[in-house]
Amino acid sequence: MNQPLKIRLDNALNKGSKADRKIANFMMSGLSELPFETASSIAKKVEVSEATVGRFCRSLGYTSFKNLKDHLKNDIGDHPWLMSDRLRELQGNEIAGDAALASGMELEIAGLVSVYELARTPEWRRAVKRLATRDCVHVAGFQTERGIAQYFANQLQYIRDRVTLLDLAGGNFIETLATDQDACLVIFEARRYSRLAKLLAQEARAAGIPVTLVTDVFCDWGHAVADEVFAVRTQFHQFWDSTALMASLSNLLIHGVFTELGPEVDNRLDKIARLYGRFTGHVGAPQAQVEN
Amino acid sequence: MNQPLKIRLDNALNKGSKADRKIANFMMSGLSELPFETASSIAKKVEVSEATVGRFCRSLGYTSFKNLKDHLKNDIGDHPWLMSDRLRELQGNEIAGDAALASGMELEIAGLVSVYELARTPEWRRAVKRLATRDCVHVAGFQTERGIAQYFANQLQYIRDRVTLLDLAGGNFIETLATDQDACLVIFEARRYSRLAKLLAQEARAAGIPVTLVTDVFCDWGHAVADEVFAVRTQFHQFWDSTALMASLSNLLIHGVFTELGPEVDNRLDKIARLYGRFTGHVGAPQAQVEN
DNA sequence: CTCAAGTTGAAATATTTCTGTCATTACGTC
DNA sequence: GACGTAATGACAGAAATATTTCAACTTGAG
Numbered sequence: 001m002n003q004p005l006k007i008r009l010d011n012a013l014n015k016g017s018k019a020d021r022k023i024a025n026f027m028m029s030g031l032s033e034l035p036f037e038t039a040s041s042i043a044k045k046v047e048v049s050e051a052t053v054g055r056f057c058r059s060l061g062y063t064s065f066k067n068l069k070d071h072l073k074n075d076i077g078d079h080p081w082l083m084s085d086r087l088r089e090l091q092g093n094e095i096a097g098d099a100a101l102a103s104g105m106e107l108e109i110a111g112l113v114s115v116y117e118l119a120r121t122p123e124w125r126r127a128v129k130r131l132a133t134r135d136c137v138h139v140a141g142f143q144t145e146r147g148i149a150q151y152f153a154n155q156l157q158y159i160r161d162r163v164t165l166l167d168l169a170g171g172n173f174i175e176t177l178a179t180d181q182d183a184c185l186v187i188f189e190a191r192r193y194s195r196l197a198k199l200l201a202q203e204a205r206a207a208g209i210p211v212t213l214v215t216d217v218f219c220d221w222g223h224a225v226a227d228e229v230f231a232v233r234t235q236f237h238q239f240w241d242s243t244a245l246m247a248s249l250s251n252l253l254i255h256g257v258f259t260e261l262g263p264e265v266d267n268r269l270d271k272i273a274r275l276y277g278r279f280t281g282h283v284g285a286p287q288a289q290v291e292n
Numbered sequence: 293m294n295q296p297l298k299i300r301l302d303n304a305l306n307k308g309s310k311a312d313r314k315i316a317n318f319m320m321s322g323l324s325e326l327p328f329e330t331a332s333s334i335a336k337k338v339e340v341s342e343a344t345v346g347r348f349c350r351s352l353g354y355t356s357f358k359n360l361k362d363h364l365k366n367d368i369g370d371h372p373w374l375m376s377d378r379l380r381e382l383q384g385n386e387i388a389g390d391a392a393l394a395s396g397m398e399l400e401i402a403g404l405v406s407v408y409e410l411a412r413t414p415e416w417r418r419a420v421k422r423l424a425t426r427d428c429v430h431v432a433g434f435q436t437e438r439g440i441a442q443y444f445a446n447q448l449q450y451i452r453d454r455v456t457l458l459d460l461a462g463g464n465f466i467e468t469l470a471t472d473q474d475a476c477l478v479i480f481e482a483r484r485y486s487r488l489a490k491l492l493a494q495e496a497r498a499a500g501i502p503v504t505l506v507t508d509v510f511c512d513w514g515h516a517v518a519d520e521v522f523a524v525r526t527q528f529h530q531f532w533d534s535t536a537l538m539a540s541l542s543n544l545l546i547h548g549v550f551t552e553l554g555p556e557v558d559n560r561l562d563k564i565a566r567l568y569g570r571f572t573g574h575v576g577a578p579q580a581q582v583e584n
Numbered sequence: 585c586t587c588a589a590g591t592t593g594a595a596a597t598a599t600t601t602c603t604g605t606c607a608t609t610a611c612g613t614c
Numbered sequence: 615g616a617c618g619t620a621a622t623g624a625c626a627g628a629a630a631t632a633t634t635t636c637a638a639c640t641t642g643a644g
Contacts, residue, residue, distance in 0.1 A: 017591060018640095035327035036365050040631060049593045054632060064632070066600095073328045105408040108540065109401050116397045144446040148539070151439025217321045218337065220314035223305050231321035239550045242543040247440070247536035248400065255530040309621060310610090332601060341623045346602065356602070358630095 005031070005072060008060045016059075022046045023056045034072060039065040074110040104237035111233035111245050119252045123228040127212045128256035136162040136180045138209075141188035142196055145243055148214075149188045152250040159258050159265045166200075184210045187226070190234065190243050191218045201225040214246055297364060298323070300352045308351075314338045315348045326364055331357040396529035403525035403537050411544045415520040419504045420548035428454040428472045430501075433480035434488055437535055440506075441480045444542040451550050451557045458492075476502045479518070482526065482535050483510045493517040506538055 005027075012024040026046045027034060039057075042065075043050040053065060062068040118124055131137055137156060141149025153165040185204045189197035198221050201211045205225055213219070213226035222229040232249055234241035258265055297319075304316040318338045319326060331349075334357075335342040345357060354360040410416055423429055429448060433441025445457040477496045481489035493503050494517050505511070505518035514521040524541055526533035550557055 019592070033365065036361060038631060039633095050632070051594085051634080052592065054634095055592090066632080069328060073325065101408065101411065105405065109404060112401060112404060113397065116393065119393060144443055147439045147441070147443030147446060149439070150442060151436055151539075154436040154439060217318060219321070220310075220317045220338065223302075223317050223320050224313065229321060236543075238543060238547040242540070244536075244539035244543045247443075247539035248534070251528075251530060251534035251536045258531045311622070330601060342602070343604085343624085344622065347621090358602085 005060075005068070012056070012060065016056075019046075019048045019052050020056055020059070022048060023053060031072075035069055074106050100237045107233065108236045108242075108245070111236070112248060115232055115245055115249045115252065118230050118232075118249065119256065124230070124256070127228045127230075128253065128260055130184050130210060130212075131156070131186070131253065132160070132257045132260040134184045135182035136164070136184075138164050138166050138183055138185045138204075139188075140166040140185065140197070140200055145188040145190055145246065148243060148246045148250065149186075151247055152186065152188070152253070155250065155254045156257065159254070159261060159268060161268075181208075184212070186212045187214065188243075188246055189213060189215045189219065190241065191216055191220075198225065214249060216241065216243065297352075297360070304348070304352065308348075311340045311344050312348050312351070314340060315345060323364075327361055392529045399525070400528045400534075400537070403528070404540060407524055407537050407541045407544065410522050410524075410541065411548065416522070416548070419520045419522075420545065420552055422476050422502060422504075423448070423478070423545065424452070424549045424552035426476045427474035428456070428476075430456050430458050430475060430477045430496075431480075432458040432477065432489070432492055437480040437482055437538065440535060440538045440542065441478075443539055444478065444480070444545070447542065447546045448549065451546065451553060473500075476504070478504045479506065480535075480538055481505060481507045481511065482533065483508055490517065506541060508533065508535065 009024045009028050012020050013028070016024060023042065023046055026042060037045075039053040040050045043053045057063075057065045057068045060068065062071065137160070139149050139153040139156070141147070141152075150165055153163055157163045185200075187197050187201060197213075197215075201213060201221075202225050204211050211226040212228045212230070213222045214230045214232065215222050216234040217231040218234075219229070219231065222231070230249060232243070232245040234243055234245070236242055301316045301320050304312050305320075308316060315334065315338055318334065331345040332342045335345045349355075349357045349360045352360065354363065429452070431441050431445040431448070433439070433444075442457055445455055449455045477492075479489050479493060489505075489507075490513050493505060493514075496503050497517055503518040504520045504522070505514045506522045506524070507514055508526040509523045510526075511521070511523065514523070522541060524535070524537040526535055526537070528534055
């Protein structure tokens with residue numbers, strides 16, 4: 001019941017009727033074109049009726065061709081890997097509320113994959129390089145994203161100097177930005193709190209400070225005022241949008257900067273670890289991971 | 293007249309009207325999802341009318357949104373929309389660093405699945421119920437987890453009263469805890485900063501305040517001092533541990549509390565939305581999700 | 585060959601998506 | 615502030631896409 005499209009198609013190829021095999025075959029050979037098709041366009045191409053295409057999709061377990069396309073978007077399908085059993089248990093269990101939970105999880109996983117994809121773009125590399133090399137990094141976040149901003153800033157502070165979390169209560173950030181000529185700015189923002197963030201970005205840009213914006217896909221001004229826009233997905237069937245993936249994105253950024261800085265960072269970590277050991281009673285770098 | 297979509301969108305970003313920029317921005321931030329959209333689905337998401345989306349496409353030089361999609365098919369060959377393709381690409385690419393990235397992603401996905409599993413345990417339900425019903429909720433987090441704690445607290449404040457983020461700089465939290473008899477406490481913690489968190493948990497327990505602990509899987513004292521322990525995975529082949537999944541866990545908790553509170557919460561959201569609207573210039577609940 | 589079961593397409597219907605018109609609103613100019 | 619232009623959304627109609635119904639067809643067992 002909850003298999004990836006490909007497996008289902010494979011099944012249909014064997015057990016299905018003539019028309020079913022035609023359709024399955026067509027779909028198999030052009031999975032990546034599928035989003036552009038409609039039930040009727042496929043019907044024409046494989047010379048069956050629209051009705052048959054619809055029926056075929058239903059026989060595969062989807063409610064319609066459109067439904068199939070929707071699943072295609074987030075098909076984490078052929079990865080039995082890590083989760084299959086547990087995931088399937090979640091997915092199979094249609095007790096009230098849990099279905100939404102399970103589909104939300106799929107969406108969030110898809111969103112997480114998107115975040116990792118962002119980490120391979122030229123924009124990402126540019127932002128990482130800048131965060132590693134500029135004299136000074138400002139970080140800002142509003143409302144709930146303030147927490148994420150702090151999370152990011154705190155971690156960045158471990159691996160480099162001169163990271164400041166902007167306090168924007170008053171809205172008087174201009175002077176803060178003006179203090180350093182070789183600064184850059186990272187803003188965490190989600191649509192619902194746009195105004196201040198936009199203002200900040202504009203002023204930073206006016207001051208010649210490059211801006212990296214982490215936001216959701218609904219932000220309608222990002223590309224106009226930021227040097228890089230990293231848009232994460234936020235809708236996971238929860239009662240309001242979740243910006244949790246920004247934290248994952250943060251960690252990936254941090255990791256990137258760490259890699260970029262390379263050995264430079266070691267001294268700093270040691271120093272901090274010593275300072276920090278006094279405070280917590282621990283010794284050693286703060287849980288720096290052993291390379292494996 | 294024969295430019296790729298991206299260039300045209302960039303153009304629209306500068307020269308276009310407000311609605312045009314909204315649409316352009318949205319398309320920019322998710323080119324690879326575009327084939328799955330329709331004019332009206334986009335219209336809903338960016339909050340313009342369907343007509344405007346149509347007009348926008350025409351202003352870009354296409355005859356319709358559908359026509360735009362058709363061009364997209366050829367335009368961006370390097371944007372596979374199939375999740376599995378994208379995963380494969382990440383995994384197949386063994387350029388230095390990327391292999392680690394891909395395997396890290398798998399681990400993080402597995403970790404995310406674990407988080408969703410936590411949300412189905414009896415402990416989870418118990419914690420959610422408590423967070424919904426107790427008079428007062430304290431939230432605490434240390435070092436980098438302080439940001440996560442703030443993220444959690446901020447969101448919880450939207451849906452219920454009397455949520456406080458403990459400031460633990462001095463370590464004098466005892467009095468704070470003692471002020472209310474019907475309180476509960478949520479601690480975000482990760483191994484490297486254990487001492488204070490443990491102390492806090494102990495004192496809370498001594499004061500009769502139930503403790504919910506969100507930590508990593510290495511925490512060795514949690515079960516002794518907390519009523520519930522939610523352990524998230526943290527090792528994703530990054531140079532140090534990532535507690536990003538705690539943010540996802542936070543959102544799930546929030547969602548749970550919201551569901552538990554049910555209609556009660558609506559008034560509060562409205563009130564806040566109004567307050568908040570004055571601040572940001574927005575109206576309506578803060579991006580409460582429309583059920584679909 | 586006959587019948588039953590399953591499969592299919594045509595036509596009708598329902599639904600979704602798109603376009604055109606028009607009144608309203610926003611914006612810049614004077 | 616008044617004016618004209620441009621932008622926008624609501625609405626309605628048009629087109630497309632999808633679904634249902636039903637009769638015709640195919641297939642295979644007897």
